[in-house]
Amino acid sequence: MQLTLEFGGGLELLCDSKKIHNVNVELQNGEDKLTMKDLLSWVRTNLIKERPEMFMKGDTVRPGVLVLVNDCDWELSGQLSTSLEEKDVVVFISTLHGG
């Protein structure tokens, strides 16, 4: 499945300082859909190069990270159970506090 993943607010530092990743995520054997839960573990294995605890806590993102599926808060689409479709854009953004 072709997806565009974006990292911001400093999270890009965890994946080679690259913000936009066009990726192809293979569906697991026997599964017919890809959920955000699957995608998170794929990202952790394939994209996160350092300090994974700065990206995830347990099986979800760490506090302070907003997840947006097609420019919409994943809280509105079912969080971890959100199912993804071809060409979806998923943004992971760390909240900023500076000023």
Add this chain to the structure above:
Amino acid sequence: MSEIRESDNASRIMAELQSLKEAKSTIDNKIGLLEAELRDIQNDGASSNGLSPEMIYRYSRHLLLPNFGVSGQQNLLNSSILVVGAGGLGSPALLYLAACGVGRLGIVDHDLVELNNMHRQIIHTETYIGQPKVKSAASACRSVNSSIQVVEHQEALRTSNALEIFSKYPCNSNNNMAIFFCFNLVFLIFLSFFILLSILPLIHYDHMFTIMWILMISMTEHFVRYDIIVDATDNAPTRYMISDCCVVLGKPLVSGAALGLEGQLTVYNYNGGPCYRCLFPTPPPTTACQRCADSGVLGVVPGIIGCLQALEAIKIAASVGEPLSGRMLLFDALSARIRIVKIRGRSLQCEACGENSKFTQQQFREFDYENFTQTPLSVSPLKLNLLPNESRISSKEYNEIILKKEPHVVVDVRPAHHFKIVSLPKSLNIPLSTLEARLPEISSALKKEEEDNIGVVSGSSAQLYVVCRRGNDSQRAVQSLQKMGFTSAKDIVGGLESWAHNVDPNFPTY
């Protein structure tokens, strides 16, 4: 002798300059206040829409906007906005809010203006370096628009004063309006006291003071408040505190943040939209909260977000357009991208604003935001103490080592871009993140130093010292170096800041 005389002269001139600058800013301040007073008197001859000829002329470009017009401007003039933080975000926000004619504009900040603020905190001028930001910002606002009321809150925002600052008018302000309100307040208190006296025989004596108290509180609440709060602060605990305070008092919050080359903006607690806690119920780990003083920030980035904060506050105050509630603006300066995303609505389970939440003013006063976020409210740099004294030396002791030409290697563990700003002579830059992989470089540097010193200095082997910016990373580095066999490694306490402070005053700090 002549050197002593010259330095005496320099300090005399500096002292005189300082006192002249202070006198100048006091005069500027007074001019602003008098001009405002004069305008108030002149504005008495207002037209039927309540706008004086001068106001019509001043705000004419606003009045010409069909979607804004007289009613928008009148709403603005009757509104009151509090900006918390007169820094990178607050600077442009305050200037625009002052210029556009917000009736009452409050500024909260406890900091002083510093030279390293100037690249982004454009409300301040060099004249004000060393003076309170609130004073500097208020003076700038008054010089842009002397017809509005500018209120200075020169204090750090805390749970102990936030409710009062947000919702009550300060009676100790040297402002005409404040005095006017206070007179009114005193008059009404007396009036109600006499009314009470006249009906005294009808009420039980015990209840009288309670009734008086309720009357006083309700009157204070009625007179004195800010309609809209703008969060232009720079740390996580203050952001939670401001949001909770807005929830408790039912005020909309225009929240902006900027760091590095990115910015974020949204409106909380407005028209059924979420509050900060709905979005971030659990605070992020301390390591995820970066500061501009550590990570850097391109000056114009908070400038852009601050301008947008002013815009959102103006929209709410003037009742025009669609404020950015339930949505968030994400700004990426480097790629020139602005993304506006839909965020969740008010959470029924929210601890602050949820269905069953009973977050009261009393709970707010008692809530420990520093403990909740594991971050101090005042933005002072972290000072770790990880090493025993025998593994540390002071910057002065290190200077002795250089002067005595003792064989040694000094490793600077800051990131490479920091090293490029300034470094100690002959220091070897090995960033902390690459330390483990580059141990052989340290070994060979030590070996070379020993070889170079054969016959020059007798006996001891070359020592290994570690330095960084403030003396935290150097301790972490020494800990891992000691684990990896460099048992005599020591860190320089307080890093390059201490070097600049205690050894070489001409050494640049950043």
